Amino acid sequence: MSEKNKYTPYSILELASVASNSTPEETFKRALDLAQKAEDFGYHRFWLAEHHNMISIASSATAVLIGYIAGGTKKIRVGSGGIMxxxxxxxxxxxxxxxxxxxxxxxxxxGLGRAPGTDQVTAQAIRANRMHAVYKFPEEIGEIQQYFSTENMDYKVRATVAEGVDVPIYILGSSTDSAHLAAKKGLPYAFASHFAPTHLFEALNIYYNNFEPSEYLQEPYTIACINVIAADTDKEAERISTSMLRMMIGVMTGNIDYIQEPIDLTPELKEISENPAFQRMLKYAFVGSKETVKQETQEFLKKTGAGVNELMVASHIYHHEDRVNSYRIFSEVMNEI
Known part of the structure; x- marks a missing residue:
């Protein structure tokens, strides 16, 4: 991989996280406010993830939320990160x-992925033949491409509102399987390194080494997702990050709850956060002041080199004002790098 370009676009992955003592309605309004401010901060995209049967995440009707966010903004790209x-x-x-x-x-x-975005019981309730569809993931992407093509006008089954409409497809992945698929289909590739960092470099190498140019994309294009919690000081960011730590503990133990208000970092929380499994999962979680986050982001971009074209940021922060401030600080970081 060659030396990367100086400018790296930066984007947001929004899960519509529901805080304790809050409602989905309030969460949606805060998501729109964040998107509007992100537009002013220079963010390139605002993607929404699909999850189901999780009280802490309200982005289950992803396409509906995309319309809501796009309708309340002017220029930022809005999409799915992803549709499962x-x-x-x-x-x-x-x-x-x-x-x-x-x-x-x-x-x-x-953005299209093949994970369920939920537990297996709920996945079965969503689509009874889901596992069959998992194996047909490459073919079903091809079906969508066909529905969007003008040539589909001659077919018996048509998505008439899609024919000829320009909606780029991105392949999402958290392992190496989707890297092979994105490369073979000549599509852009987004990797979930914010929660599955282990295979990031292997997946990027597979994608770049096997990429086949297509009518959709002539050169490889990649997005890597990271966690960022930025604040005015390292100590403040550490305190704010306890909401994310407690959320991740809930995910790992199966006790998923609403996003909780931040607390001082207790010895117990600190010990859990230093657990090797926890450290592996949050390898690319950059927490701290502007200078701290800048240093870690620069190091990440240096390690990935030309392998990453764009950064996407996720955050699990309790107070909306803290989230907005974190994304503001990160936009300054990206404009200084």
Whole structure:
């Protein structure tokens, strides 16, 4: 991989995290406010993730939220990070995103993944033949591409609102499987290094070494996701990060709860955060002041070199004002790097 370009676009992955003593309605309004401010901060995209049956995440009706965010912003790209395709019919996904692409031209992205975004019981309730659809993931991406093509006008089954509409497809992954697929199909690739960092470099190498140019993309394009919690001081950021730590403990122990108010870092929390398994999962969680986050971000970009074209940031922060401030600080970091 060659020396990377100086400017790296930066974006947001939004899970619509629900804080304790809050409601989904309030969460949606805060998400829109964040998107509006992110637009002013220079963020390139605002993607929403799909999750189900989790009280702490309200982005279950992902396409609906994309329309809400796109309708309340002016220029930032809005999309899915991602739609978990085995949960859905390719025809319905095409109709939904074709509609979004017509309503908000040149602003909608379609990120597609194959994970359930939930537990197995809920996944079965979403789509009974889901596992069959998992194995057909490459073929179902092809079906969506067909529905968006103008050539599909001659077919019996059509997504008429999608034909000829420009909605780029991104392949999402947290292991090496999707890297092979994205390379073979000549599509951009987004890696979930914010929670699955282990295979980041292997996946990037597979993607770059096997990339086949296509009508959609002539050169490889990658997005890597990281966690960032930035504040005015390291100590303040550490305190704010306890909400994320407690959330991750809940995920790892199966006791998922609302995002909790930050607390002082207790010896117990500190010990858990230093656990090797915990450290591996949050390897790319940059917590601290502007200077601290800047140093860690620069190191990450230096290690990945030209392998990462764009950074996407996730954050689990209790107070909305702290989240906005964190994203503001990170935008300053990216403009100084």
């Amino acid at each position: 395709l085995p949960n859905h019919s390719p025809l319905i996904v095409s109709e939904q995103f074709g509609t979004l692409g017509s309503l908000y031209p040149n602003r909608i992205d379609m």
